[in-house]
Amino acid sequence: MNTQWQQKYLLEYNDLVSKFPSPEKVTSDYIKHKFKTDLPWFSRVDPDKTYFIQFSQNRSNSRSYTGWDHLGKYKTDALTLTQAAIINIGYRFEVFDEANATAGIYTTNNADLFDETNEAKMLPSEYLYFLKNCDFAGLYNKALSDYWSKNHEKFKLLLKNYYISSSLYLYKNNVISKDEHEFTMKALNRDDNIELFSFDIYGYYSSDIFGAKNDDRIMLFIPGATNPFLFSENISHLRTHLKELIKENDNRELLSRHFSLYDCQDGSTFYGVDSVLKEIVNGNFNESYFMYTYKKFNERDVFDAISFSVQKRSFSDGDTIIKSNSEAQRDYALTIIQAIVSMIPVFDIILPEVSVPLSMGIIASSMGISFDQLINGDTYEERRSAIPGVATNAVLLGISFALPYLISKASENKVILSQTVSNEDSILNETNIDNFLAENGINKDDIPANGILEVDIKKSGIPVNLVKISDEDNQIVAVRGSSQSGIYYEVDIETGYEILSRRVYRTEYNNEIFWIRNGGLKGGQPFDFENLDIPTFFVDKPYSELASSPELSFINDDSPLLFPYVDSRLPKPTSEMDISYYSSNFSSFAENTVTLMRGATEEEAWNIAYYKTAGGSNKELEEIFIGGGPQANLSFTEYTSNIRSADAASRRHFLVVINVKIKYISNDNVLYANHWAIPDEAPVEVLAVVDRRFIFPEPPTPPKLSLIQKISQRFFTEDIDETSRINFQRLNSGNINVLKGRGSLSSKNQRSIYLRFDAVNADDLRPDEIYVKKDQFDDLGYDRYFYNNAVGLDGSPTLNTYTGEFLTDPSLFGSLYWSKYNLTNKTSIIRVANSARGANGIRIALKEVQENKPVIITNGNLSGCTTIVARKGEYLYEVHTGTLEPLLGFTSTTGVKKAVEVLSTLAEQEIPSLAGTINNDFLVDFLAENFDKSLVTYSSSTLKPDSIITISRDNVSTFPYYTDDIIHPGFGTSVTILVRIDDNTVVKSLSESYVTNADGSRISVFKVLSKDF
Known part of the structure; x- marks a missing residue:
């Protein structure tokens, strides 16, 4: 087989690595x-x-x-x-x-x-x-952002080429069968009813492994493996096969490397990926923990989704540069090196001019790097010695030693390969295109000057487009690419390999299509939104540039555009309640329009606005089954009715607001509450586009003030920013009194935080189901299992995370102090409310709390609910149980049962028999027997006999925020803080009871309990 394209691949691969920021x-x-x-x-x-x-x-x-x-x-x-x-x-x-x-x-x-x-x-x-x-x-995050913005497309195409070339190579060498090879190719286009899905272990998703299946067979694609394609006749056999493979330590370790070390946990938290794999081998866990939850890829291009997954993983925790003895932060080093190096294909190429072999059956072997030593070494000397030719020294910086070596080695390889591989890219096609046309009986006149001729490459089965390049005398080339972006790449006609340096642009002019080499409408020119036919376009300004927001002047990557109120220049999204009503009465409202929002990249926003389609597609929607929602064979894009989700998803990107007809939307297979899927080709009316990239501007220089103004500002204007900074310092020192007497702390905002935790829901409306979530809450939206659609117009999350620049929703009753002040975005907040009719709970490994990054767990306003804080060993548990609708005696009976189910599941112990009398006394006994320390915050009333606690246990504290003697009850609160101080996590809880005066115009603290854990 001609190795010219293989050498070209390696040249482009080394170019990618050599540009990685050191x-x-x-x-x-x-x-x-x-x-x-x-x-x-x-x-x-x-x-x-x-x-x-x-x-x-x-x-x-x-x-x-x-x-x-x-x-x-x-x-x-x-x-x-x-x-x-x-x-x-x-x-x-x-x-x-x-x-x-x-x-x-x-x-x-x-x-x-x-x-x-x-x-x-x-x-x-x-x-x-x-x-x-x-x-x-x-600073380094910015360098990474710049790198990914320039190289995301190259990374995606290299990964795609790796998949295609590996399949072809393995087929030609009789490693996989013809049918299996054809299956890999058909999987890319979802032919033969093939679905693509994310691979997970016990709910932890791999960043780069994915699967494909139909009724005949199932396949896993594992980048970097000697044979990256694993086939079985069904999922059961594939699970059994995987179990046999991981009995070998090397295979088990290689498999776990495709997961974040944050999820592997390597001894910090039980039942991370590493622990689960060991338990499966030992027979304690069933092999059904492989592919534990089924999450289908809905994206049109699976490699685009995988590339974004790898990119997202590279920014995990925001801690780009790592120090020793922190397994969660070691993730970054392994992620970047593993992700890029494991792309190298399995075909064997040995160039005598290159000092190391370029075969990469085992990742990083050609670089001479010991990953085990580099990542797992506990001393500077151990890690430094993992890099060949580098002298040992004193302290450690794992990635800063590895990357320069990888980059320099890639640069050396690039120079050598450049001497071996011709810079004339066109040789890959020029010598083959005439033969290809002859072999397939294609006449040059069959290829339209302003269109395409789609053909399949016989050897690989890959479909390509034959086009004529208008600005190169109608030279015929084969291309593959994206109709959304208008950017295509020339491909080698023998293999289908995409040549990254040979771009071809699809440009429309006077209703005709032109294929040109030097760019055009989409050919890398600036996106000129202001001259597009859209009602509203503007560039958003961050808080740091707004004189009206001095208390948030430290924030330069966010703005008040959507939260807490929608900017007057923008149309508001249709309420979720209305959309659900229209959707459920489809026949009557199919032609009605609703307003939705989404975050998008600049290119995505441009394509949506230019083509006026939901996904930025330039194709027409073929058919919609009335009442059936989007067809299964279509790709679709998600929009949201929730301003908080749109706010988080559009930060540092673009916001797009559209009108779309009800007949085009569906919430089937959508993971987040308030999200709706729309076919990419569905016509939409673009109402507004907002540039929210911010580009990290410096805060503006304050105007010069007169002496009188300075004195006035000094003595008569409150410095909110300084007060907030002092509040954060007090919190970060472990002082929970900073929260005492300052009202309720609760927001529906959703933003990801650095801390990972396990979450469980048990609800009486789903009596036979306990939902477990082990992956992080992210910026995309609310987890639909921790969401109550019956609250208000849009529903409300029952478990969400956010950061401390917005501590509470201004409309919340009792938000006395925190609607004005903040704890800066260095504070992470977890809000745990009760579910519709049951309990939500979380478990946190205390080791995971980081210095100068305090965590607050809040339960919002309590009005009949019960909250539980418990500690067992190095884990903290928090549970909130209750009901949305007033059901007399529910919380202290069925609510207790659901709380026990949640606590038992989180603690990974058997749920006790819950027959007989269930009340708050039962809860106290359960906590005393199963946890080291506990605090129960509850409502106690003679009207609800089961709610009164009549027993006392030494390791269980109780706090009734409501009792019958309170004349004007207000609400209760329960908050817990976790702060890392001197390599120890300080845990303190605060429970308060608030009362009102006779006319409800004033709120005050009635009683307080503070407890150390």
Whole structure:
């Protein structure tokens, strides 16, 4: 087989890796820039050749800049200034000024004496204060964002080419059968009733493994495996096959690498991916834990979805640069290296000019990197030694050592491959196209000048489009690409391999289609929204640019466009209640229109606005079955009626608002509440497009004030921003009193937080079902199982996460203090309410709470419900049980039963027999026997005898926020804080009872209970 296209693939692969941003270079360049602009007296200092060195002993020296010198033999650590910045060395010093005696900054890292002769004339404390004001993680995140924005398409196409070329290679070498090869190709187009689905283990989804199935067979695609295609006749046999494979430790470890280490947990949390795999092998878990939940891919291009999944995983936690001994943060190192390196195809190519083999049957073998050592090594020396040719040193920075090596090696390979592979890309087609036309009996005149001729490549079965390039004398080429973007890629006519450097643009002019090489309407030109035929387009401004929002001036990636109120320039979405009513009465309202929103990339927004279709497709919708919703064979795009979901999804992207007819929408197979699926080709009326990228603008310079204005501002204007900052500092020190007496804390907002937790729902409306959620709550919308559609116009979430810049909904009764002040977006909040008629609960591994990232668990207003906080070992449990509708005695009987079911499921223990008398006394006994410490916050009344607690247990505290002697009851509250201090997670709970005056105009605290866990 001709290896020219294979070598071309490797050239493009190495180009992708060589452009990946190196953390050390990004950090170094930033320090050099800041030295020149902000600290010009350090402008000659090179942070890569100047060293921050620590010593165990010192001597007074009046001639040195620091006043001290040090003998070389007492050196304990030496890092370049860049490396010191990356590992945040300031955390080693409680008082920065003390560093001047125990450390120094020198021009060399190797000397018998460190004194005035080799010092850099910079105080260590000065450098530490400089680092304190630098956001290197944010800086590197920006570099990553730029990288992905430029290379997402290349990553996607390389992954797609890997899939196609691997299948063809394995078929030609008799590893897979002809039928299996044809199945892999048909899977891409969903032919023969094939469905694509995400692969999961016990509810944890892989970022890059996916499956395909129909009635005849099932297949798994595992990138990076020696044979990436695994076939079975049905799902049961495939599960059995997987169980046999993972009995070998190497296979089990390789499989787990396709999951986030955050989900694997590796010993921090039981029953993560690693633990589940071991339990399956041991026979304690059934193999049905493979493909535990079925989630179908609805995206038109599965590789686009996988690419976004990998990209999303690369930004997990926002902690881009990692330190040792934090398994959750090690995810980033493995993710990036694994994701990119595992794309290398299974075909064997050995180029004698290349110093390492390019065969990649086992990931990273050609790079010579030990992943186990790199990722799992606990010391700097262990990790550093995982990279060949790199000398060991003192502290660690796993990824910053691995990436530069990968990047430099890829650059070397790229140079060598460039010498071997011709730069004339067209050779891949020119020598083959005439033969292809002859073999298939195609006359050149059969190919229209302003259209396409679709044919299948015989060897691979891949469909391609034959087109004539208008600006190259109608030269005939084969292309594949996206009608939505108008961007296509020339393909090798023998294999279907897409040549990334050979773009072809599809452009419409005067109702005719032109294929051109040099771009056109969609050929990389700027998207000019202002000249599109849409009623509203504008560029959104963040809080930091709005003088009206001083208390939120620290936020430069969000705005008040949608939350808490919709901007007057935008049409409001139709209420969820109305949409549900119209949809359920389809025959009467099929032609009615509703208003929906979604977040979109710039290109997606442009295509939607330009083509006026829901998914930005330029094709016509063929047929809709009346009353049947979107057809199964169509791709569709999701929109939402919920402004919070639209707000979160459009941040740093674009917001699109449309009108669409009821007959085109459906909520079948939609994962989130308030979301509706619309076929990509469905016609829509685009009402508004808003650019919400923000581009991280600097806060505007405040206007100069007169002396009188300054005095007035100083003494008569409250500094909300400063108050909020002080509140955060108090919370971050573990002081729960910052929440005491300040009213209710509860919002329906939905935004992802860094902390992962297990969540469980048990509801009497679904008596035989207990829902378990182990993956994170994300920005896309509310989980439909933790959502009550019967509340208000749009329903309400019963379990959601958000951050502390918006602590409460202003309309909430009792939101006295927190509707004005905030706890900044460094605070993560989990709101746990009761379900419609039952309980919701969560379990948190206390190890996962991070320093300077406090967590609040709130239950909102309590008016008859019961909340439970419990600790067992290193896990914290929080449960909220009750009912939406007033059912006398429900919470203290059936509600207790549902709470026990939730707690038992979270604790992974057998649910006890719940026959006989169930009441609040039963709950207290259950907690006393099964948990170390507990707190029950409840309503107690003689009208509900089962609600009165008559027993006492040493390890269970109780707090009745309502009793019969309260004349004007208001509501109860229950909040818990989790704060990481000195490598320990502090847990404190606060329960309060609020009452009103006679006319309800004033709310005050009646009683309080605070408890440490």
